[in-house]
Amino acid sequence: MELRHLRYFLALAERLNFTQAAAQVHVTQSTLSHQINRLEEELGQRLFDRGARHVALTAAGELFLPQAAKALAEIDIGIAMIGASDKAFTGALSLGTTMTLNMGLVPRCLAIFSQAHPSMRLTVEENTADGLIADMRAGRLDLILAYKPFDLEGLLFEPLYSEELVVAVNERHPFAARKRLRMVELHGRDLTLPARKYTTRVQIDEALRAAGAKPQIVVETSSIAGMLALVQQAPMATIVSRSALADHLGLLAIPLEGPTLQRTPGLIWLEGHSRTPTMASFAAVVRRVAKTLAEG
Known part of the structure; x- marks a missing residue:
């Protein structure tokens, strides 16, 4: 399965019209039809019911649609992050952390990141894990570097080391x-x-x-x-x-x-929330520093 197959599928699922979908993804109608057929053959399921005057998603297509959209969104974010990885960021990044991590790991990460992106304004909030999570849910923090919380509902925890x-x-x-x-x-x-x-x-x-x-x-x-x-x-x-x-x-x-x-310290993210290139770049610094600490 290729990325273009997902893009073609999403365009047709959105438009339910081969002519309009083909124009959206800049291919001919016959090319779109052929690639949709190839995708269905690969999946072993029909994704669309094609009539003389209408196109509709099948049950399999309805099931496949949200997963395909989610996968393509993550890939597009990754592509954007790669494109931005070598650029100097501007703007602000708000980090939440605990008092212990703010004595060693966090200052090292901030020093490296701020040197690479001197125009960034970095803010650090020190609090308990519960307080930090409440702030992140309220949109006041971009990400958290803390110890694994007891309650992970609605969160993603990325362990760094023990x-x-x-x-x-x-x-x-x-x-x-x-x-x-x-x-x-x-x-x-x-x-x-x-x-x-x-x-x-x-x-x-x-x-x-x-x-x-x-x-x-x-x-x-x-x-x-x-x-x-x-x-x-x-x-x-x-x-x-x-x-x-x-x-x-x-x-x-x-x-x-x-x-x-x-x-176990780690990065805490809100489940289902997209990560900006700035957040991804800082997280990469954290992983690199954490690896040296674990090995040392």
């Missing part, structure tokens, strides 16, 4: 010499954790309950940087992604087991 959650302590903490920790060993220990509104906190709480551990949650915060600064100074621990510790000297990362904890 990252490990670890216990972080300072060099004076009783756990400092440990190579690994079982989750249950956090029972009764002083912890600082992300606020309960974050999906990561929900994941941590579920893992603690599963292990039968009830730590003392001394401080809850919406700032990863503040949480890590507190651990640097106080005899308490926290649970964060290993990548979040990169710029915090003096903190030690201790792997967890029983259970281990992992998160």
Whole structure:
């Protein structure tokens, strides 16, 4: 099946007139008729009922029409994106992300993208996954870079890599010499954790309950940087992604087991919404940076 067959089919389905459809796709009426016949032979189904004075879609044609239209629309978007991939974009791009990803992955992606497209105005909204998704549904965000949400209804999630959650302590903490920790060993220990509104906190709480551990949650915060600064100074621990510790000297990362904890960051799109060349270009940058992080 060739692209032109889909274009010819859609033109005839729209016009239901061979003369008008042929003019629309700039071929002769006989060429259009011949190519429609070839498409029907390939599919093994008649798509049109042809009468002396009328043309109508068959049941098979009615079923094929929305799928053909959707496929051709996606292809046309891809062609437009390829054509625009080497051009400098102008305008605005609004990105939603979480506080952890905004400490490493997002700034690297923004730096690369803004250097390639200096006329673009980039805005970044930091929030919980639920808040970001609500903003995207309301049209305030173009795309989201966040951890996989629990509810994916009406969304497409494109995973990028998996990252490990670890216990972080300072060099004076009783756990400092440990190579690994079982989750249950956090029972009764002083912890600082992300606020309960974050999906990561929900994941941590579920893992603690599963292990039968009830730590003392001394401080809850919406700032990863503040949480890590507190651990640097106080005899308490926290649970964060290993990548979040990169710029915090003096903190030690201790792997967890029983259970281990992992998160999956990815791109979140609205299902059924078209992606502009700008969005596609930024997503390509994200994939490239994420691949280096996963390999490193």
